[in-house]
Amino acid sequence: MLKVLGILGSPRYGGNSDMLLDSALEGAKEGGAEVEKIRLCDLKISPCIECHGCDETGECIVEDDMQILYPKIVASDRLFLASPIFFMNVSAQTKAMIDRCQCIWVRRYVLKQTIGKGREHRKGFFLAVGGSKNPEKFMGAEKTIRAFFATLDFTYEKDLLIAGVDEMGGIIKHPSALDDARNLGREIASV
Ligand SMILES: Cc1cc2nc3c(=O)[nH]c(=O)nc-3n(C[C@H](O)[C@H](O)[C@H](O)COP(=O)(O)O)c2cc1C
Numbered sequence: 001m002l003k004v005l006g007i008l009g010s011p012r013y014g015g016n017s018d019m020l021l022d023s024a025l026e027g028a029k030e031g032g033a034e035v036e037k038i039r040l041c042d043l044k045i046s047p048c049i050e051c052h053g054c055d056e057t058g059e060c061i062v063e064d065d066m067q068i069l070y071p072k073i074v075a076s077d078r079l080f081l082a083s084p085i086f087f088m089n090v091s092a093q094t095k096a097m098i099d100r101c102q103c104i105w106v107r108r109y110v111l112k113q114t115i116g117k118g119r120e121h122r123k124g125f126f127l128a129v130g131g132s133k134n135p136e137k138f139m140g141a142e143k144t145i146r147a148f149f150a151t152l153d154f155t156y157e158k159d160l161l162i163a164g165v166d167e168m169g170g171i172i173k174h175p176s177a178l179d180d181a182r183n184l185g186r187e188i189a190s191v
Pocket of ligand 1: 010011012014015016017018083084085086087088089129130131132133137165166167168169
């Protein structure tokens with residue numbers, strides 16, 4: 001059974017990226033995958049303090065809830081990362097989690113280890129919601145997530161970038177976003 005991990009970077013419970021992620025995970029569950037959802041806001045995650053404590057081992061020495069998240073990220077076959085766009089990039093909660101994966105960067109690029117089952121197998125999906133209609137606002141976030149997925153040995157398989165949705169729960173009125181996410185979840189669970 002494929003392990004699908006969903007990580008939510010929005011601070012809004014029941015917000016737009018939360019609903020988008022739920023639809024994707026429901027689809028994945030319907031497709032037969034084992035699904036787990038993590039809200040970064042429920043965890044205590046300090047930003048990377050650039051202590052270089054991971055340089056030799058690829059293990060982060062900061063004792064907080066990232067220690068719970070690392071093994072889940074490494075064990076997952078599919079990752080849905082969902083974030084709102086904040087100032088042309090992902091949320092601070094998402095970026096803190098990403099920066100704390102510097103230890104996995106060490107494993108991958110310094111210690112030359114394969115992460116989990118490796119990039120041929122592991123697939124990452126980026127779900128993002130932004131208030132403005134300008135499609136350029138996703139460019140910064142997409143670059144960040146491409147680098148993040150590559151570090152974690154995930155292929156950047158697909159994204160759903162939803163523009164022009166701002167108010168709480170406004171994504172319900174979008175003509176296709178939630179259906180697209182559910183269908184994507186179903187598709188990736190059965191591969
Ligand atoms: C601090 C902050 C910064 C934001 N910056 C942007 C931005 O640069 N571009 C954009 O399109 N929307 C921006 N927004 C709007 C959010 O992306 C939008 O409200 C989104 O639907 C929130 O998703 P959520 O409900 O999943 O948190 C910003 C909102 C906040 C609170």
